[in-house]
Amino acid sequence: MNRRDLLAFGGAGLAAAGVAAPAIAQGAPEVQWRLASSFPKSTDILFGTSELIGRRVEELTNGKFRIRAHAPGEIVPGLQVLDAVQNGTVQCGHTCGYYYVGKDPTFAFDTALPFGPNARQMNAWFSHGGGREALREFLKTYNVIQFPAGNTGAQMGGWFRKEIRTVDDLRGLKMRIAGLTGEILAKLGVVPQQLAGGDVYPALEKGTIDATEFVGPYDDEKLGFYQVAKNYYYPGFWEGGPQVSLYVNLDAWQALPPLYKAALQSACIEANAEMTARYDAENARALKRLVAKGTVLRSFPREVMQAAYQVAFELYDDIAGRNPAFKKVYESWRPFLDETQLWFRVAELPYDSFVLSASAQRHQKQ
Numbered sequence: 001m002n003r004r005d006l007l008a009f010g011g012a013g014l015a016a017a018g019v020a021a022p023a024i025a026q027g028a029p030e031v032q033w034r035l036a037s038s039f040p041k042s043t044d045i046l047f048g049t050s051e052l053i054g055r056r057v058e059e060l061t062n063g064k065f066r067i068r069a070h071a072p073g074e075i076v077p078g079l080q081v082l083d084a085v086q087n088g089t090v091q092c093g094h095t096c097g098y099y100y101v102g103k104d105p106t107f108a109f110d111t112a113l114p115f116g117p118n119a120r121q122m123n124a125w126f127s128h129g130g131g132r133e134a135l136r137e138f139l140k141t142y143n144v145i146q147f148p149a150g151n152t153g154a155q156m157g158g159w160f161r162k163e164i165r166t167v168d169d170l171r172g173l174k175m176r177i178a179g180l181t182g183e184i185l186a187k188l189g190v191v192p193q194q195l196a197g198g199d200v201y202p203a204l205e206k207g208t209i210d211a212t213e214f215v216g217p218y219d220d221e222k223l224g225f226y227q228v229a230k231n232y233y234y235p236g237f238w239e240g241g242p243q244v245s246l247y248v249n250l251d252a253w254q255a256l257p258p259l260y261k262a263a264l265q266s267a268c269i270e271a272n273a274e275m276t277a278r279y280d281a282e283n284a285r286a287l288k289r290l291v292a293k294g295t296v297l298r299s300f301p302r303e304v305m306q307a308a309y310q311v312a313f314e315l316y317d318d319i320a321g322r323n324p325a326f327k328k329v330y331e332s333w334r335p336f337l338d339e340t341q342l343w344f345r346v347a348e349l350p351y352d353s354f355v356l357s358a359s360a361q362r363h364q365k366q
Helices: 003-016 021-025 046-060 078-086 105-110 119-128 131-142 180-186 197-206 217-223 250-255 258-292 302-322 324-365
Strands: 031-037 065-070 092-095 144-151 158-160 174-176 191-193 231-234 243-249 296-299
Touching (some): 046 144, 046 243, 078 092, 078 144, 078 243, 105 131, 119 131, 131 324, 144 250, 144 258, 174 197, 180 191, 217 258, 243 250, 302 324
Parallel strands (some): 174 191
Antiparallel strands (some): 092 243, 144 243, 158 231
């Protein structure tokens, strides 16, 4: 979405709220918010999306509503964004729900569960499959309202010091891994570690961890993981379409004028699309550079994938049996995922499989 389209979209939303866009400057209150990001400034797409939200809101309100993005450590550490938003230390935060599964595993649905939806399926579930209602009902108990504000698309499986040939090779492996994936991999012998993005490289360099995942080639190259671990695995089966969300303090949200709410929602819509587009554009180029620097691409053995898949859905059923909040969201998420995958098997998968195979053959002949 370009700037002209966005402004038109935002203007329509403001008009629908009963206020014409030119009226913004006439008597509208000055509002300044702080946004705490979970992502270091070096990850310019992730942190840059936080800044994009602020720019668009300011443009759509003629400078009346300003949101300033802060990197981890400037206000709170990267993994404390939810707490800061909940208690009003900041008005909003750009973060991933699965960072907070220690509070409640239900948070994982707001980002990604292993073997869950891809980016398009995630958007479909949230917007048209009951996800919005289910997640917002849950997050309301934390004094938070949530807006999708980014999606990285399918991620890589991460950087490993040693090659993974069988499930047995996972035993005792200390790996930086977030969300319920850590619990799943723990059942296969991994020792999960949860670290904020800026802390990962030093831990891998010092040997505090043996492996790490982060996002994909573009960010991973910037963070330098290839310098200390050469084996780069795919796919990141725990993050097929991980959503990044804007968490807004519910009291701060309710205090906003309607036209400012419309501006913020419009900015998040653009952010959600822009992040995926940027990663899709940048990851291929970055992957080529990484391979040229000595990175060895490896696919996870099917044995590992199958073992993790079985453990994952056993875990979801187990949690649903003892956690009412998780069960309520799961009962929306699981049937929608099964249904949408039917469609993808009919059209999307055969198309992608043929085109990618044909393209590879064509390049081999050249």
